[in-house]
Amino acid sequence: MEFLFWFSLLFIFYVYIGYPCLLWLWTRLRVRPVHKNYIEPFVSIIVAAFNEEKFIRGKLDNCLELNYPQDKFEIIVVSDGSDDRTNQIVNEYQNQGIRFFSYPDRKGKPTALNLGVTEARGEILFFTDARQIFDKNSLKELVANFSDPTVGSASGELMLITEGKNISSGGIGLYWKAEKWMRDKESRIHSMLGATGAIYAIRKSLFTPIPPETILDDMLIPLKGVLKGYRAVFDKGAKAYDSAAKDLKEESKRKIRTLSGNFQLLVLEPPLLNPFSNPVFFQFISHKIFRLFVPFAMVLCFFTNLFLNSTFYILSLIAQILFYLSAILSPWAPENPLGKIMKGAKVIVEMNLAALRGLYRFALSSQQSMWEKAKV
Numbered sequence: 001m002e003f004l005f006w007f008s009l010l011f012i013f014y015v016y017i018g019y020p021c022l023l024w025l026w027t028r029l030r031v032r033p034v035h036k037n038y039i040e041p042f043v044s045i046i047v048a049a050f051n052e053e054k055f056i057r058g059k060l061d062n063c064l065e066l067n068y069p070q071d072k073f074e075i076i077v078v079s080d081g082s083d084d085r086t087n088q089i090v091n092e093y094q095n096q097g098i099r100f101f102s103y104p105d106r107k108g109k110p111t112a113l114n115l116g117v118t119e120a121r122g123e124i125l126f127f128t129d130a131r132q133i134f135d136k137n138s139l140k141e142l143v144a145n146f147s148d149p150t151v152g153s154a155s156g157e158l159m160l161i162t163e164g165k166n167i168s169s170g171g172i173g174l175y176w177k178a179e180k181w182m183r184d185k186e187s188r189i190h191s192m193l194g195a196t197g198a199i200y201a202i203r204k205s206l207f208t209p210i211p212p213e214t215i216l217d218d219m220l221i222p223l224k225g226v227l228k229g230y231r232a233v234f235d236k237g238a239k240a241y242d243s244a245a246k247d248l249k250e251e252s253k254r255k256i257r258t259l260s261g262n263f264q265l266l267v268l269e270p271p272l273l274n275p276f277s278n279p280v281f282f283q284f285i286s287h288k289i290f291r292l293f294v295p296f297a298m299v300l301c302f303f304t305n306l307f308l309n310s311t312f313y314i315l316s317l318i319a320q321i322l323f324y325l326s327a328i329l330s331p332w333a334p335e336n337p338l339g340k341i342m343k344g345a346k347v348i349v350e351m352n353l354a355a356l357r358g359l360y361r362f363a364l365s366s367q368q369s370m371w372e373k374a375k376v
Contacts, residue, residue: 002308060098158180196218
């Protein structure tokens with residue numbers, strides 16, 4: 001029991017504290033800078049859309065206003081069985097060079113992306129969703145990374161907005177800030193482990209069609225390039241803006257889908273688990289795979305603690321009980337440092353419950369590639 005307790009406790013510690021500390025130390029000792037230069041290759045911006053009548057006009061206007069030569073990019077919109085006014089709105093833009101493709105029945109985002117790439121003329125493929133808005137220099141900044149021949153894909157930074165301000169506090173905001181911090185550090189070492197679906201690009205020569213059942217295209221596509229020997233880099237100079245999830249419940253839905261997709265990724269791309277073929281094997285295991293097993297470690301840590309009797313183990317059990325009580329009582333937490341700790345506990349518990357539900361969905365093959373509409 002004592003061995004299992006310490007094993008589970010150290011495992012949790014490594015995932016949430018140890019690995020980030022290793023990343024920080026690693027980037028202090030050795031980094032691989034990206035040699036950016038403001039080149040202007042032809043770019044295909046690919047927008048996969050399903051029932052986006054609320055956002056598609058703003059998205060197209062935003063793309064047309066990007067600070068990049070107008071004759072050096074094209075915009076391709078693929079409507080995945082939209083049955084609202086999306087198709088009608090996009091058709092209004094065809095005299096401005098928008099290339100539009102649609103089909104009547106939903107087939108999922110991967111099918112839409114594959115079709116968009118088939119029709120693309122660009123040397124660089126720029127993938128984005130319909131909802132988010134770019135900073136005007138985002139395309140220029142992102143494309144500049146491809147002047148470095150070692151770079152195969154590049155992702156920008158997604159800024160979550162709530163009530164007109166960037167999220168800087170609260171559970172969801174802290175979690176997202178931590179994720180972006182880790183992506184940045186992993187990118188400095190070699191490669192980030194996936195991209196932000198709202199704003200990422202890849203060399204067309206590296207793209208291979210993705211299976212129609214793919215859940216996380218923004219992980220699978222960049223990592224395929226990494227397995228071919230290229231880097232996937234994170235560029236904070238390329239920004240996209242999106243509304244934050246209304247609450248932790250909405251964010252939990254997104255995480256369930258993401259974590260289910262992480263399990264699926266191991267089936268779709270087994271070489272990721274091979275240290276001889278995956279140049280970022282250590283980071284992939286530490287960041288993506290170990291995190292999937294944290295909920296089991298949390299359960300093991302708690303229940304083994306029940307059978308251990310000493311002052312230390314009694315205190316550790318009390319600490320665990322207080323942690324879970326904090327998560328339960330966090331909706332009533334005060335707006336002070338203690339309240340932030342309680343909200344942090346809530347986020348950790350919710351995210352690990354999402355991992356369990358993601359595994360359940362994956363095991364039952366009930367998670368679809370069809371995207372769900374977020375509440376905004």
